[in-house]
Amino acid sequence: MAGGSREPGRSVTSRVLAILRSFDGDHLGLTLTEISRRSGVALTTAHRLVGELEASQALTRAQDGRYRIGLRLWEIGHLAAGRLPEIAHPWLQEVYATTGENVHLAVRDGLDVLYVDKVHGRRAVPIVSRTGTRLPMHPTGVGKALLAHEADWFITSYLERRLERPTPHTITEPGRLARELASVRSQGYAFTYEEMTLGSCSAAAPIIVDGRPIAALGIVLASRRARELPHMVDPLRASAAQIARAYGKDSPSVT
DSSP: OGGGOSSTTOOHHHHHHHHHHTOBTTBSSBOHHHHHHHHTOOHHHHHHHHHHHHHTTSEEEOTTSOEEEOHHHHHHHTTTTTTHHHHHHHHHHHHHHHHOSEEEEEEEETTEEEEEEEEOOTTSOOOSOOTTOEEESTTSHHHHHHHTTSOHHHHHHHHTSOOOOSSTTOOOOHHHHHHHHHHHHHHTOEEEESSSSTTEEEEEEEEEETTEEEEEEEEEEEGGGGGGHHHHHHHHHHHHHHHHHHHHHHOTTOO
16 A cells, blocks of 8 residues: 555555646635545544644645635645746736736646736626636637747647637637647637627737747636627737746746
């Protein structure tokens, strides 16, 4: 039994990680029973490990008895994206100041996009993305902007998967999506129209450093304003280029 575990084949580390992965954007607070069920860790084991995680501030317990991710993990998690969010944030603020709309920064993580920064206001259209959450690549503007600039083998592999369809407008046909990605790569920006969420559309531009896409900068509008998307392209591309230059200077060893 790995790591002295009473659960065959699972080390202590794998069980701790499973507990932490129980939390996501739709499950911010969980009871011990829910943690056990979602992680597949036996209740008695989960009780002991959750207690240790709470003692180390990796988890915290709210007044309602539910556990949440603790500040220590939040602190560590902010190191994962390196200095990119810090470098890019002023340009996100600049785009927001110009448009008054949701502006976000995302990176590719496996087959998803992970949102690492966001600037928004209370009058902007509600969106599903928030800092620390992940979404599929193909229905999102930032995802398309990143996917289109990946290596051919990666794009081919991605298109061979069964593609999620969050809305009836999501493009899931491999041939059609491949053609759209080719256009995105050629023109240097991506649009989506209600492909991730009904009622919203988006524009995004990749941030290219040394020939590779390190992130994408995106903006989301209400669908009724879709005709305004082309006007967002120039500010997005200009800010993306500025971020790329600043990041390149800060990270001269990027290859």
